Amino acid sequence: MWVQNPDLIARLLKALQWTPEEFTRETGIELPTMPAKLKASMTYMELxxxxxxxxxxxxxxxxxxxxxxxxxxxxVSRHSGYTLFALEVDGDSMYCEDLPFAIPPGAIVVVAKEKQPSPGDIVVAWHREKEVGYLKQWFPKDGYQVLRSWNPDVPPMVVQGQDEVEIQGVVVQIVIDPSKVSVKPRGR
Structure with a gap:
């Protein structure tokens, strides 16, 4: 019977985006205990x-x-103590063809709102005077902050004082949907 096939059950639960407990609650069908290795390999999505x-x-x-x-x-569970939100990236300051990693325009960044950044973290910084939010790499200095881009064509921002810029949160995941990403070659 299909309920005795752990691999089939795992694929069904993944497609439904249900936990075994949710499946039993919604269908009334008791599932056999799944092997720990198989259960650990299952991923669930949250909004x-x-x-x-x-x-x-x-x-x-x-x-x-x-x-x-x-x-x-x-x-979500790794950052359960924080409020998570997502933003779509517009602009190319975190994209560089010469790097093995990048955040291209059109990517989605997941941000932990209350998380305190460490030097080198990617942050969302709100510039009060300009009323704009930036995606940058954060480096605190004695009396000022440096907000750096990965794209070498974009100069770093040096922010004097804490009142100009408020760190809104730390990027904890980058989601890239190839169908939404548009990367323009440099120099064109």
């Missing part, structure tokens, strides 16, 4: 709010509810 667009240098920034994005539940 978090997509609250706007963040500028990566030459991009736009806006705060406006845009719906929800699916995030692996392990990301």
């Amino acid at each position: 978090i709010p997509l609250v706007g667009v963040v500028s990566a240098a030459r991009g736009d920034s806006m705060a406006e509810p845009m719906g929800y994005v699916e995030v692996d539940s392990s990301v």
Whole structure:
């Protein structure tokens, strides 16, 4: 019978995005105990709010509810003490063809709101005077902050004092949907 095939059960639960407990509750069918290794390999998705667009240098920034994005539940559980939200990236300051990692325009970043950044973390910084949110790499200095881009064509921002810029949160995951990402070659 199909309920005795753990691999088939795991694929069904993944497709439904249900835990074994949710499956039993919704269907009334008791599932056999799944092997721990198989259960650990299953991923579940959770929805978090997509609250706007963040500028990566030459991009736009806006705060406006845009719906929800699916995030692996392990990301949510790892950061359970924080409020998570997502932003779409506009601009190319965190994209560089010469790096093995990048955050291209069109990517979605998942941000932990209350998390305190460590030097080198990617943060969402709100510039009060300019009323714009930036996606940058954060480096605190004695009396000022440096917000750096990965794109060498974009100069770093040096922020004097804490009142100009407020760190909104730390990026904890980058979600790239190839169908939404548009990367323009440099120099064109």
